[in-house]
Amino acid sequence: MPRLSLTDLVDVVSKAGSPKATKVxxxxxxxxxSPATDFYKPLREKLVSIHQADQSKSDLPTILDGITDLKKIKTYAILVEGYRKWWGTKKFGWFSPPTTIYSHAGLDVSVNPELGLSFNGVDHLIKLYLKDDEVNKAKMDLITSLMEHCLREKSKQGTIMSVLDVRGSKLYVLSTNATAQKAIIDAELAYVAALWPNV
Structure with missing residues (x-):
């Protein structure tokens, strides 16, 4: 069964006509x-390890330690600064985030927030959005809505589903009708499934 990431889903939904078919x-x-070709994997893993070990904001620059690829160094530096700004004065507690697979129309979507962070007395499941693309509430609502649908029963009561635009230092939380958004997601996945054999 073909598998899409949450970012793949956003990329498809945000396009129309020929560009949508091209993305599929x-x-x-x-x-x-392949982990070897996952551009952001080292950064994601180091962010997780920093929080798991209850390290401080001052440890964020260590994410760049051992990175030799010049493109990664430049990009990671931007992302580390964006994350540092978002961190601000928050005091975090770590918990392991649940993950799952959402299946519809013969397609799987990985629903896998990287971070489980408690701050200001509230648990947050956080999906990291790292790409250098336009970010808007409509895109982020798709992700938080699918997280709500798939992960609510796996989460403590009151847990907030969210996406962090790391470059923009902005946390987007679920603020829409998740049921209506799920209908949109299902329609988009049905479109992808219909197109899949023909592209």
């Missing part, structure tokens, strides 16, 4: 996932 084709024909 790109997703179908890309190489199988």
């Amino acid at each position: 084709k790109q997703i179908k024909n890309r190489q199988d996932y």
Whole structure:
């Protein structure tokens, strides 16, 4: 069964017409996932380890330690600064975030927030949005709505579903009708499934 990431889903939904079909084709024909070619994997893992070890904001620059690829160094520096600004004066507690797979129309979507952070007395499940794309509430609502649908029963009461635009230092929380958004997601996945054999 083909598998999409949450970012793939956002990319497809945010396009229309030929660009949408082109995006589906790109997703179908890309190489199988490999940790070695996952551009952001070291950064995600180091952010998680910093919070798991209850390290401080001053430890964020260590994310760049051992990175030799010049493109990664430049990009990671921007992301580390964005995360530092968002961190601000918050005091975090770590918990392991639940993950799952959402299946519809013969497609799987990985629903996998990287961070489980408690701050200001509230648990937050946080999906990191790292790409250098336009970020808007409509895109983020798709992610938080699917997280709400899939992860609510796996989460403590009161847990907030959220997406962090790391570059923009902004946390987007669920603020829409998750049921209506799920209908949109299902329709988009049905479209992708219908197109998949033909691209």
